[in-house]
Amino acid sequence: MSKKSYIPPVRGIRYLRISLTDACNFRCLYCRGENFRPTKEVLTLQRVELILKVFSLFGLKTVRFTGGEPLLRKDIIPIVKVATQYVEDVSLTTNGFLLEKYAKQLKEVGLKRLNVSLDSLNTEKFQRLTGGNLEVVLRGVYEAKNYFNVIKINTVAIRGFTEEEVDGLLEFCAKNGFHLRFIELMPVGELPFFKKEHFLPLEEIKKYIENRYGKLEPIKSNGSGSSKDFYLPSLNLKVGFIKSVTEPFCEGCEKFRITPDGKVHLCLRTTSEIDLLPHLTSEENLEKFVPRLLALKGESNRFIALNGFGWFATAKSMIGIGG
Ligand code: SAM
Ligand code: SF4
Numbered sequence: 484m485s486k487k488s489y490i491p492p493v494r495g496i497r498y499l500r501i502s503l504t505d506a507c508n509f510r511c512l513y514c515r516g517e518n519f520r521p522t523k524e525v526l527t528l529q530r531v532e533l534i535l536k537v538f539s540l541f542g543l544k545t546v547r548f549t550g551g552e553p554l555l556r557k558d559i560i561p562i563v564k565v566a567t568q569y570v571e572d573v574s575l576t577t578n579g580f581l582l583e584k585y586a587k588q589l590k591e592v593g594l595k596r597l598n599v600s601l602d603s604l605n606t607e608k609f610q611r612l613t614g615g616n617l618e619v620v621l622r623g624v625y626e627a628k629n630y631f632n633v634i635k636i637n638t639v640a641i642r643g644f645t646e647e648e649v650d651g652l653l654e655f656c657a658k659n660g661f662h663l664r665f666i667e668l669m670p671v672g673e674l675p676f677f678k679k680e681h682f683l684p685l686e687e688i689k690k691y692i693e694n695r696y697g698k699l700e701p702i703k704s705n706g707s708g709s710s711k712d713f714y715l716p717s718l719n720l721k722v723g724f725i726k727s728v729t730e731p732f733c734e735g736c737e738k739f740r741i742t743p744d745g746k747v748h749l750c751l752r753t754t755s756e757i758d759l760l761p762h763l764t765s766e767e768n769l770e771k772f773v774p775r776l777l778a779l780k781g782e783s784n785r786f787i788a789l790n791g792f793g794w795f796a797t798a799k800s801m802i803g804i805g806g
Pocket of ligand 2: 514515552
């Protein structure tokens with residue numbers, strides 16, 4: 484990344500990801516270490532409400548619930564419902580395992596957008612990578628299709644694994660009206676999986692698609708802006724690319740993450756965290772703290788811009804942060 488001397492200040496909190504739990508029923512090799520043990524969930528429904536209420540005063544438009552697996556939270560439906568009182572765009576990312584049970588209720592309480600992670604359409608490969616059951620996930624996705632107009636399928640690109648999934652995923656998404664998004668593998672956490680030979684730059688997938696299916700036409704992205712989105716006329720399909728490693732998008736970033744243990748995590752590529760719990764005692768206290776949070780986020784953006792953004796591991800893995 485080019486080194487910049489001027490980094491714009493962070494003026495608001497536009498996009499917030501809240502990781503509701505770091506418990507998960509899958510064990511994706513790129514996300515969760517074998518010895519990982521979930522922490523105690525401190526983000527109660529009341530605390531989530533307090534955060535959203537106050538952050539909405541500072542421009543919050545989108546909240547995405549993530550995890551671990553957010554659908555493991557017993558109170559996921561009331562949490563989504565309360566979020567819709569303060570935030571226009573309430574979304575959720577899930578491994579899909581519990582969607583068959585929850586899709587209808589999520590829609591009823593006002594969830595706007597749904598992302599489902601799906602790295603393979605081959606039962607055995609899926610099991611090997613994630614430890615999960617593909618058939619159950621697919622049943623969940625089909626159930627969700629009854630309620631959500633737009634479902635995004637998230638696929639982490641892995642060298643030697645994803646290349647032979649691309650055609651199947653494109654056809655699956657085209658047939659069902661889903662959007663497909665490829666995500667570059669990020670070495671977040673010290674996991675044995677993060678070997679350079681597993682890294683597959685998304686430009687390769689993009690070129691493959693264009694050679695085989697015709698030109699991808701750029702379209703305006705919605706959401707957090709981290710995805711570069713395209714329309715593929717030959718399949719009538721939207722395809723996005725999140726090039727977090729080869730084309731990072733840090734400048735002016737107003738994305739905040741809250742971990743299940745109540746920390747604000749400023750950037751996936753640094754270890755900087757700020758404990759929010761002492762400020763969650765009242766609306767006034769949290770409101771007083773937000774300007775400090777904005778300043779710290781500005782410093783974090785500046786640090787990344789000046790120091791570059793390479794392939795290096797940070798202490799906490801994705802399951803502890805929420806992706
Ligand atoms: N359990 C849910 C799921 O899998 O969708 C939500 C949490 S998961 C941490 C959120 C997203 O992060 C998923 O789309 C997952 O594929 C992605 N992710 C996890 N580890 C990653 C890594 N090392 N690099 C890139 N994306 C990763
Ligand atoms: Fe669980 Fe999601 Fe991480 Fe996979 S990516 S281990 S499903 S939190």
